[in-house]
Amino acid sequence: MQKSIEERIPVIVGIGECIDRPAHAAEGLEPLRLMERAARNAERDAGADVLGAVDSVDVVCEVSWPYPAAPARLCALLGMHPQRAVYGPIGGETPLRFLHEAAIRIAEGLSEVALVVGAEAEYSVGLARKTGVSLPWESRDNTPIIRGNQFMHPQAVLHGIATPSTAYPLFENAATAAWKQSPRTAQDEAAALWERYAAVAAENPFAWLPKAITAAEIRTPGPANRMIAFPYPKSMVANPMVNQGAAVIITSLARARAAGVPEHKRIYIFGGAAADEPRDYLDRAQLDRSHAQSVVLETVLRDVGGDAGVFSAAELYSCFPIVPKIALRILQAPELLPTVTGGLSFFGAPLNNYMTHAVAAMVRHLRSRQRALGLLYGNGGFMSYHHALVLTSDPARANERLKRDYRVQAEADARQLPAPAVIADYAGTAVLETFTVMYDRNSAPAYGSVIARTPQDERVLARVPGADALGIRRLLDAELSPVGAGGHVAPASDGMLHWRFG
Structure with a gap:
């Protein structure tokens, strides 16, 4: 039997969040219980009994306390018997992909009620580790979780730039030079942007650090804001030490109406796009940009008419400042509200699940505005995976750009240049491509890591002791970026290559 139009229009009907701050580790809610609470809160938000009708579940990859068969355990807690229950891979963009594909399944008549849910309890796990509980x-x-040092080039691992907190500074410093900024100006821009995120977190009841912080406080190192890797102090780095959960319920419009979900609570999916970079950043030719990010954001911008001013607000992923800094330039919208959630430094970074919270915050934002559009942009890996999704409170724009083939990978790949070879043995001159400096726990520089290009345009990684x-x-140097400077690479007694300027 052919389904009606209303049975093929996906609509977000319920959002749920929860936060848990135990005084003692053993008192904390485990991730499954946070997921359960978030899902029940989402059903309560919808104002209708919808969990029992869920036919599709996506559980966001959970890291703090991973379970065998997490979807089955959660369904048992919620009394659900879905036809489809899937556990997702690692990636900060995955909640948007799950929501996007849930909407597509509803539009294709393959589903009627879907749940996207996730949670982390890293705060409790860390507290238990500290107290021996x-x-x-x-x-x-x-089972060990696959991390960067397992798939990154061995030279990146050797030189200590195979984790997000050490790799994203490489992108930041490369972009600073490409944009012809001084490092001081770039840090000022990042701090001013983070001040905007903190101000939103201060008003979010589910934020882990709900406190407005000034740009000066954000950029100034101190005992509570130690330097991590240049140019990022702790306040510019995602904070995973949180206990937070979030869930989103999506139904067909027909099911929402039949269940009595109020019209003002229904938020529609306009459309979106996704593309990826090579997982290992050393397999990319350019470290000052992401072609996948550019194509994804350009696509959704084109879909809404070419002007980011039509977005009432956005959530631009904020694991590190470089991600939204580039996004705002692609969108050509420096004044766009970059967050409705508060950012991963201040709202909190429940690892892969932040964008589920962002969906909830965007739904709240759109419910208070008629015929509005909101942009959600998520990033995963080492600026590797990119997904954008546009939501709307305008029923007339539902499904306007919703399509099965939403990936724009071919266009992203067409922009890629051949990546240079990475060499491990080298002695000679080179030109600095990008860099970072690692700090000890007292904010003293421990060493520098440099990526340089040889005269044969090969990549070589080296250390500055x-x-x-x-x-x-x-x-x-706060006034003059070293990117583009010449130097000399030579083997050293510690078994590594060392960099010397001049």
Whole structure:
């Protein structure tokens, strides 16, 4: 039997969030219980009994206490019997993909009620580790999680730039030079942007750090804001030490009406786009940009008419400042409200699940505005995976750009240049491509890591030892970026290549 139009219009009907701040680790809610609470809160928000009708579940990859068969355990807690229950891969953009594809399944008549849900309890896990407490939670899956040092080039691992907090500064410093900014100006821009995120977090009841912080406080290192990797102090880095959960319920418009979900609570899916970069950033030719990010955001911008001013607000992923800084330039919208949630430094970074909270915050924002559009943009990996989704409170624009083939990978790939070879053995001159400086826990420079190009346009990675005061000082020059400067690479007694300016 052919389904009616209303049975093929996906609509967000319920959003739920929860936050847990236990005084003692053993008192904390485990991730499954946070998911359960968030899902029940989403049903309560919808004002209708919809969980029992869920036929599709996506559980966001959970890291703090991973479970065997997490979807089945959650469904048992919620009394659900969906036809489809899937556990997702790692990636900060995955909640948007799950929501996007849930909407497509409804539009294709393959689903009627879907749930996207996730949670983390890293705060409790960390507290238990510090205090030596055994958590009285369900059994966990101890299979090691794949991290950057398992798929990155061995040279990136050797030189200590194979984690997000050490790799994203490389992108930041490369872009600073490409934009012809001084490092001081770039840091000022990042701090001013983060001040805007903090102001939103201060008003979000589900934020982990609900406090407005000034740009000066954000950029100034101190005992509570130690330097991590140049140019980022702790306040510019995502904060995963949180206990938070979020859920979104999507139904067909026909099901929403039949269940009695009020009209003002229904938010529609306009459309979106996605594309990826090579997972290992050393397999990319350019480190000052992401072609996948550009194509994804350009596509949704084109879909809404070419002017980002039509967006009432946006959520631009904010694991590190470079991601929204580039996004705002692509959108050509420096004044666009970049967050409705508060950002991963201040709202909190429940690892892969932040964008589920962002969906909830955007739904609240759009419910208070008629015929409005909101942009959600998520990023995963090492600026590797990009997904944008546009929501609207205008029923007339539902499904306007919703299509099965939403990936724009071919266009992103067409823009890629051949990546240079990475060499491990080299002695000779080179030109600095990008860099960062690592700090100890007292905010003292420990060493610098440099990516450089040889005269044969090969990539070579090298270290600037902390004892090289002149070299470290040049890397940290606030007025003149060292990117583009010449230098010399040579093997050293520690088994690594070292960089020397001049």
